[in-house]
Amino acid sequence: MGFDTDWDAPTPVIAEGPAAIKIKKAKRYENSDHPVKAWIPHRDDRLAALMRLEGRGTWWNRGCTQCHEANPTWRCEDCFGGRLLCASCVIEKHRDEPLHLLQEWEDGFFHLRTVRDLGLVYQLGHPPGEPCEWVRLTRAGKDFVVLHNNGIHVIDIEFCGCADAPSEVDQLLNIGWYPATSKEPGTAASLSLLRRFHKLNLQARVPVYDFYNALELLTNGTGLKKPPNRLPQFMTMMREYRHLQMCKRAGRAHHPTGITGTSPGELAIPCRACPHPTINLPEGWENTPPEVAWIYRLLVSEDANFKMKGRDRSSREKDPTLGPGWAYMVANDDYLKHLVKYVHEDEISHCVSFAALWSANNKRAKGLRASGIGSVSCSRHEIFRPLGTGDLQQGEKYSNMDYLFFSSLIGIILLTVVASYDIACQWCRNFWTRAQGMPSIMQLPEHLKIIFKVPKFHLPPHVKKCHGPFSFNYTKGVGRCARVERNWSWLNGAAKSISVMGPGAREDTIDDVCGFSNWKKTVDLGNSLLRKMVLAMPQAVIHSRAFHAFTEGLREGHEEELVKWERMVRAWEADDEHEKDLENPYEYVDVEAETMADVMKRISEEDHERVVNNGAAGLQVNPAAFLLAGIEIEESQEAVILETKRRTLTTIQATALQRQRTLLLGKICKFHDIQGQYMPGLPQWVARQHPPLPARNTAKPETIKIFLPSSVPAADREAVCAPGLVAQEDRLRKAQAEDALRDLRRGLRTRTFAHKFKRQHLSGQGMYTKSRSLLDGIEAGIRVAAGDWERVLQVLRKEDVMGMNERLMNEEEKEDNKKARVLAGLSADGKDDELDIFGELEEPTVLFNLEMGEGTRMLSWIWYTTPQRGTDETGDGSLHPDIRVEWMKARARADRWREELILVEEEMRRVLEFCAWKARWWRERIEARGDLDSAGMSPVLAEGLSAYAREQITREEAWLAAWGAKWEKVRARTQVILRDHLADVTEEVLVPIEVELDDDEEGLSEDNGFEDDD
Known part of the structure; x- marks a missing residue:
């Protein structure tokens, strides 16, 4: 199960059966070559084209493109095509375009000019070409500064002074220039600039300081002519613009009390998918x-x-x-x-x-x-x-x-x-x-x-x-x-x-x-909720199957335990506040058998009692210390043997190995010095062996036999060993096996977690190598824990050393695993990869998700039996407490994914209800306009308010239709899955459904319409 990331592959399918979903994806590139790679052979041509634009171009000798006068010398960077004009035509064309950047051909290249250099004065308050007979003379009209997308402009303007003329501020706003002050403004910014910076600041995190410096560079990049500094004014205008946009979107312009009547939190954008009574929740x-x-x-x-x-x-x-x-x-x-x-x-x-x-x-x-x-x-x-x-x-x-x-x-x-x-x-x-x-x-x-x-x-x-x-x-x-x-x-x-x-x-x-x-x-709710549903549908089915398969696998012989577990978890769930002292069903309980430390404690207590009863003579015999020394030597030998199996050893590793052997040899020599006190008949028994036992190899002390009582045949032990020594070793060996079993379980859990983390979070050769080193260390611990103690408990086979939610890979998965290693830069032939670091054949494992065909898989015996404290029995056949915890967790996973399926479907319904309600809300704003008209509102403002409200209604209705259509198939399929309780859905034949997701890295629309002016 997963998304196919191959752009040229067939449409990927999520899961199989009723939860199958096909994801339609667009091709990233039309051809196989990356665009930059295809561009390289043409870059000289592109550079030549750019250089041609530095000159007068192809048709300059045909005269002015407007009046055909010979030798035109002017062009505009902001007009289409960069065509050459004569001086009179450029003046006529830019009487109403004061913020265009002009260029004049002089001395063999183009010089930067402005409309002010042509003597143009921009008239406000009248349509283009209509002069004002009552020009309002102000100090601000001279050297007026306008901030625009293409730079910082200094121009001359004239305000209308007619009797019915609006204020200077309104005259600026009427042409889309936002004034920096409310009284005699001398600086303004175009609404286009404010809108652009607003989006760049929010989406690209462009600071106002950097943006303003970019405007200065656009104005004059040489630094020879510094434009007037209007950074403080720009920051003020931007802050006011932000606030007005929030009020505008909240409909405050449509309310009789205006902005001052805003209620607490009213300007916030609510979550449409959350429950809102009277808006998107059903009655009752x-x-x-x-x-x-x-x-x-x-x-x-x-x-x-x-x-x-x-x-x-x-x-x-x-x-x-x-x-x-x-x-x-x-x-x-x-x-x-x-x-x-x-x-x-x-x-x-x-x-x-x-x-x-x-x-x-x-x-x-x-x-x-x-x-x-x-x-x-x-x-x-x-x-x-x-x-x-x-x-x-x-x-x-x-x-x-x-x-x-x-x-x-x-x-x-x-x-x-x-x-x-x-x-x-x-x-x-x-x-x-x-x-x-x-x-x-x-x-x-x-x-x-x-x-x-x-x-x-x-x-x-x-x-x-x-x-x-x-x-x-x-x-x-x-x-x-x-x-x-x-x-x-x-x-x-x-x-x-x-x-x-x-x-x-x-x-x-x-x-x-x-x-x-x-x-x-x-804006992204259409995609985000669809993604959640696409994920939840197969996960709900898979985890439901996993839980039911898990339960059926445990039911035979353990029905009463399952009933007890179910009662336990239901009581836990019913106690939302968790105020009662209920046992946590999801918590691992340490009920392991007697450990080595426990045995040593009891042996120490027995030694103490022997000294009390026998005096100083009781100190002469301390078999526990002797046996522990021998067991420790055996464990050290196993560790050294495991280390020698490594296929390659670095110089540092080889040095460490030699140091281990030296320490081990010293321990063996000291052990043999005192062995005669506790096993006095050992020399005679060794001498009777045919063929003779091999000589000691001091170069490889890990091969030297140390002969603890368990190394001698049972018939000869009493003759070889001191009284009571055999019984004490039996107790210690039992505890050693239990310790090893505990370490094995812990190691397997760690390996399962490490594999899961590596698969989800690591990619690339470097990260792969680091994770491999970690897994090698974990694997070594598992091998040590799974050492030579099978004869004490059950026989431990290689296939038994598996985590609770691990299984061996099938052949198809092995091939996919080899491909992944090749992509990570590892061996392509795969021969070396099939051997682990100790030179043994490696059987790769995967996390066990109980897919189709895996539902009857039984866990290893190491997870089932619970040895009893203080007895020699291996267990009573009851399920290990870890199984209970895993069963509880499997149940919880199935429940959470089922709830996710229900919640996402409910959230889709809420969102659609919210859109319908919001459309009605804006329609009410239009209907309430009559009250505002009677209060003396101008027809121009009334039309603007109506237009804005209708735009919002159209958007809400468009969302309602688009999202409803986008979600229709998955909502219908969800009802099918929920109807069959996520258990028997495989009996119904359903073809995969197709859903379409917008192809966006962050899952968010690039043109998200945050600015309602767009």
Whole structure:
């Protein structure tokens, strides 16, 4: 299962059977050659064409293209074709084009000119060619500066002075020039420039300083003639433009109270896929039974970002916020009024290993107004919540994070919220007590239930007791959630420029950046939800099959255990708050048998008792130390033998091997010196052996036999060994086997994880080599653990050494694996690759997903038997506790993917309902226009308001139709899969369906329409 990445291959198919989906993909290039490679032979021709444009071109000798006068010397960079004109024609053509860049042919090359050099004065307030008889003389009209896409222009303009003429500001705005000031403006920027920079700043993270410097380079790249500096004015205009665009999109121009009547959070772009009562939820949703009500939960995530620092620049008196609390940032005055009550509060304590993070949060705090920001977004769609973002003064405190969380839920009427936070295990303590200190407007309804969780990315460092209760993987009704850190990766691109802004500009810019992020995700809902469904459909089927196959494989002989497990996990799931002391069904329980350390402890206690009973004479015999020394030597010999099997040894490895042999030989000699005390009959027994035993090879001490009691035939042991020695070795060997089995299980789990991580995250030869080294180390540990102890427990075959979710590759997968190694730069013949580092034939394994035909596979006996503590038995045949945990996890995976399928289908329905509602909302704005007309609104403004509203209606209806058609097939197929409970769907023959995804690296439309002016 997977996406075929070959552009020229047939249409890829996701999975088989009812969940089969074909993805239509466009070819990247029309031919096999890369465009740059095909271009190289033609680059001289391209360069020659560019050089021709430096001259007067092909048709200059035909005269002026307008009046055919001979020897034309003027051309315009912004007019089409760069055709040559005479002086009179260029003046006539550019009377109404004051922002074009002109060139004059003089001294054998073109010189840069402006319309001002031609003596042109631009007339405002009248149609082109209509002079004004009452020109309004102003100081600003002379040397007026206009910032445009092609540079910085200094021109002369004349304002209309007629009796009914609009103000100077309106005259500039009427032609698409935004003035820098409201009184006697002397600088303006074209709306085209503001719109362009707005998109470049949001999408490409181009800072205003760099953009303005680029305008200066476009104006004069030689540096010989510096244009007037209008950077401060440009920053002011851009900030005002951002704010007006937010108000415009929110429909504030259509409301009688205008911008000043904006409600808190009204300028924020909401998540259309989240539940909104009265908008996209069905009637009676609040009365649905519990088994259905979970689809109407709101899932939100809270987190802090300490890269979004804010320096202590300017002041709020000089730099106020244009929209305080109108979008995503909370109103600063109310926020600080609340925080002042907790000024001495410490940071939230952590149960996790976040000491380094805590240090990073608090260092370099000097000179900062804000050490970062906290924010709340919806967990499933990563859209910033209205009024859910605010500055953090120092560190991450309850007072800050509580305020932002409660603020983001103002007015909520849902029944349940699932709140995730990286330290939710601490945050949830005394949560409702702290809630009583929130402002009255933020008090949550009494019926609201909040379930606290920790994001998957942050859960591993938490202490073990947090893993089960706060995991999304084991929580019903959450599907597959996203995480807020992806939002930070978007915001952090603007962090440097935002950090040096004043308080008001900082908040306005964060509002705008958050709004753009929300808008991109809104525009991409058609693709993003389709991607989720394309992934969820086969995963839901596969994991459902996996769980049922797993269960059927365990059912025979273990029915009672399965029933017990089911009751256990149901009780766990019913306890959402996890307040009861219930056993965590997903936690591995250490019920392993007696270890070597346990045996040694008991032997030491017996030695102590012997000394108490026999006095000093009891110290003369210490067989346990002798036996342990022998067992340690055997283990060292196995390790050295394994090391000698390596196919290649570096100089460092060879030196280390020789050092190991020297130490090992010393231990053997010391062992043989005392062996006669405990095995007095050994020399005579060795002398009787026929043929004689081989002589000791001191060059290879790993081959020297040390003769512990178990090395002697059972019939001769009592005659060779001191009394009690054989029994003590039996106890130690039993514990040794159990230790080895435990190490083997641990090694197999580690190998499974390492293979999974390598497959998902590593590519390329360098990363492949590093991961191979890690896997070699893990494999060596597994081989040592699987050493020569088969005779003590069951026979350990090579095929038994498999992880719970591993299996051997089939022939097709082996071929694919060889191809992957070739792509990674490894051996092409594959002969060496089939041998492991110890020269033995390697059977490659893959993660076991229980695909078709694999459902009857049984796990190795090493995962089934549980030896009993303190007995000589190998086990009672019961399932190993790890099997229970894996069964629980398989059940949880099947549930989560099934929930994901249901949730995505519900989210598609919500989005379509939201589009229909939003279209009606804009239509109501048009119907309310009559009230505004009666208030004296001009017909021109009324027409503009109507046109804008109709444009929004058209867009909403287009989304409704396009997304509905895009999702129709997968929604229908989802109903088929859910109808058959994800168990017997293979019995119905369904052909693969085709879905079309836009080909975009980030999954976002390039022309996303964020600017409604487009």
